[in-house]
Amino acid sequence: MKAKRLFSLTIIISILSLVIAGCSTSSSNNSKENETITLKLATYVPVTSQVYKYVTEPWMKRVTELTDGKVQFDAYPGEQLGKAQDMLKLTRDGVTDIGVFPANYFPDNMPLTNALAGLPNLSMTSHQGTVAYNELLQQNKELVETDFSKNGLVPLLGHVSPTYEIWTTKKEVRVPADLKGLKARTVGGVANEVYEYMGAVPVTVSHTETYEALEKGVIEGAGYSSVAVEASGTADLLKYATFPHIGTAIHGLVVNEKVWNGLPEDVQKAMKEAGQELIEQSGEKYDQDTEAFNKEFSKTGTIVELTDEEKGKWEKVTKEFTEKWLEEQGSKDFPYEEVLNQYKESLEKYK
Numbered sequence: 505m506k507a508k509r510l511f512s513l514t515i516i517i518s519i520l521s522l523v524i525a526g527c528s529t530s531s532s533n534n535s536k537e538n539e540t541i542t543l544k545l546a547t548y549v550p551v552t553s554q555v556y557k558y559v560t561e562p563w564m565k566r567v568t569e570l571t572d573g574k575v576q577f578d579a580y581p582g583e584q585l586g587k588a589q590d591m592l593k594l595t596r597d598g599v600t601d602i603g604v605f606p607a608n609y610f611p612d613n614m615p616l617t618n619a620l621a622g623l624p625n626l627s628m629t630s631h632q633g634t635v636a637y638n639e640l641l642q643q644n645k646e647l648v649e650t651d652f653s654k655n656g657l658v659p660l661l662g663h664v665s666p667t668y669e670i671w672t673t674k675k676e677v678r679v680p681a682d683l684k685g686l687k688a689r690t691v692g693g694v695a696n697e698v699y700e701y702m703g704a705v706p707v708t709v710s711h712t713e714t715y716e717a718l719e720k721g722v723i724e725g726a727g728y729s730s731v732a733v734e735a736s737g738t739a740d741l742l743k744y745a746t747f748p749h750i751g752t753a754i755h756g757l758v759v760n761e762k763v764w765n766g767l768p769e770d771v772q773k774a775m776k777e778a779g780q781e782l783i784e785q786s787g788e789k790y791d792q793d794t795e796a797f798n799k800e801f802s803k804t805g806t807i808v809e810l811t812d813e814e815k816g817k818w819e820k821v822t823k824e825f826t827e828k829w830l831e832e833q834g835s836k837d838f839p840y841e842e843v844l845n846q847y848k849e850s851l852e853k854y855k
Contacts, residue, residue, distance in 0.1 A: 540573070541771060543763070546580040546595070547604035548588035548711065553735040554793060555755055556581055558786045559663050560604050563757060563778050570774035577602075588710050596656045601763045606753040607651065611693035614651040614756075616843050617662075621754040622694025623829070623844070624822035627851055630794070631787030633664030633752055636850035638783050640843070647843055657758040661779035663786055665729045665753040666794045668695070670746045671738075672725035673718060676806065677746045679814050680821045689714055689726035694829070695751050699727065701825045714738055729753070730794045730801070739801060746808045748818040 545564065549555045564577045586594050592610050595603030607617035620626065620637070627633030641648060641662055652659045670677050670688070677683060684703035690696050696706040709717045711732065717723045718741045726738065727750060733739050757779065764772065798807060810818070833840045 540576055541571075541767070542576045542578060543601040544578045544580065545602040545604070546585040546591065546600035548583045548591055549604070549735070550582040554731045554790055555604065555663070558789045559661065559755065559757060559782060562786075563661065563782055566778035566781060567771075567774050570777060571771055575771055575774070583712065588712070592655060592657075595758060595760055598760050598762065600760075602660075602757070602759045603657075604755060604757050606691065606755050608691035608693050608695065608751075608753050613655050615838050616647050616840065617651045617754050617756070618693045619840055620844065620847055621664075621691075622696075622698065622751045623826055624698055624748070624750045625819065625826075626749075626847065627664055627752055628667065628749065628855070629787065630664055630666045630790035631784070632851055632854045633754075634662070634783055634787035635854045636847060637662045637664050637754060638780075639850045640847050644843060644846060646839055650838065652756070652758065653761070656761045657756075658761050658764045659756055659758050660775055661757040661782060663755045663757070663782075665755070666731060666790055667747070667749040668727045668729050668732075668751045668753070670725060670748065670750065671728050671733055671742045672744045672746075673741055674724065674743065676744045676808060677725075678808060678810065679817045680748075686725055687723045689717060689723045689728070691727070691753060695727060697829065698750055698822070698825055701828075702821060711736055715741070718742070727751070730797045731790060733801075734793070734797050739797075739805075742801075742805060744806050744808060745798075745801065746810070748810075748815075748822065750822070 545560070547556065547560055551557070560581070564579065567575050568577070580600065585600055588605060589609055591603045591605035592613055594600050606621070607614040608621045611618040627636065638661070641659055648659065670683070672686070675682065675686065677686070680702045683699070685705065687705045687707055688699055689709040690699055690706040692708040696708065699706040707717070707723050709723060714726055714736050715738050718726065718738055726742070728736070729752070732753070733742065759775070801807065830841055830844070
């Protein structure tokens with residue numbers, strides 16, 4: 505009888521132990537699931553920049569909202585973690601979990617996006633370019649593999665700036681020949697080749713260094729979008745603006761691939777959803793700011809009104825450049841023409 509009672513007691517104790525262990529495990533798992541995830545984000549632009557106000561900041565805020573506060577961010581804008589030219593490496597190497605930077609600065613790492621950013625006469629507005637480029641990211645696996653995966657990055661959002669135009673301090677530029685010998689700030693990559701083709705002297709100067717370079721006469725002009733002129737504070741130094749649409753800046757909001765793979769599925773979903781929500785509105789806000797800035801600039805400076813004949817000269821030379829450039833890339837392993845044509849098709853849809 506005693507043995508029977510002892511046996512029953514043993515079973516009861518065993519069951520209670522399993523229940524307690526189960527509760528303990530469940531509690532531990534719940535604790536881990538509810539644990540706050542803090543991610544480091546870095547970009548080269550200041551908090552006053554449209555890239556920060558319309559892309560970076562609202563994306564972080566929305567991710568935090570979608571995860572009910574589970575994901576928080578430590579943000580380092582304005583080159584606090586490193587120079588613009590280091591942003592890709594900093595993100596790839598895990599110095600920052602998330603980076604925001606333009607493909608224009610990394611022609612060797614991001615050859616396909618760099619080409620789409622630097623080639624002239626593609627997107628006409630920020631909204632059109634942003635929607636089309638993100639569609640391209642969804643459809644073209646080779647673009648993602650070449651420009652992102654090979655760099656250990658996962659793209660969450662691509663943002664296309666308003667078109668880059670020619671802004672000068674002293675000389676009015678009406679036709680491509682007027683650029684001969686002009687020292688102009690460019691963002692590098694294909695944009696340099698475009699300016700060289702038209703006779704200008706491209707000088708690669710970062711966004712944060714442009715004001716000083718203009719003030720000291722190191723450069724006489726800049727390839728900039730209207731909102732970039734405003735963000736750089738250079739409007740008071742610039743007197744003329746000519747709009748032949750010479751390229752753009754394409755910013756990627758990207759996450760380190762290893763960090764991405766370690767994130768819970770619900771967090772990954774929230775990050776993608778936040779990016780998708782911003783595609784339409786960020787471009788529209790950029791275009792509104794562009795229109796407002798151009799109107800304001802016209803009060804003290806001159807936005808050159810080109811004749812049809814002058815516009816034709818810009819179209820002719822930029823078309824010649826693109827054809828020549830694509831022919832020269834024929835021996836390389838990247839599908840430049842295929843990606844460019846697919847991008848053009850998307851751009852046409854969102855004209």
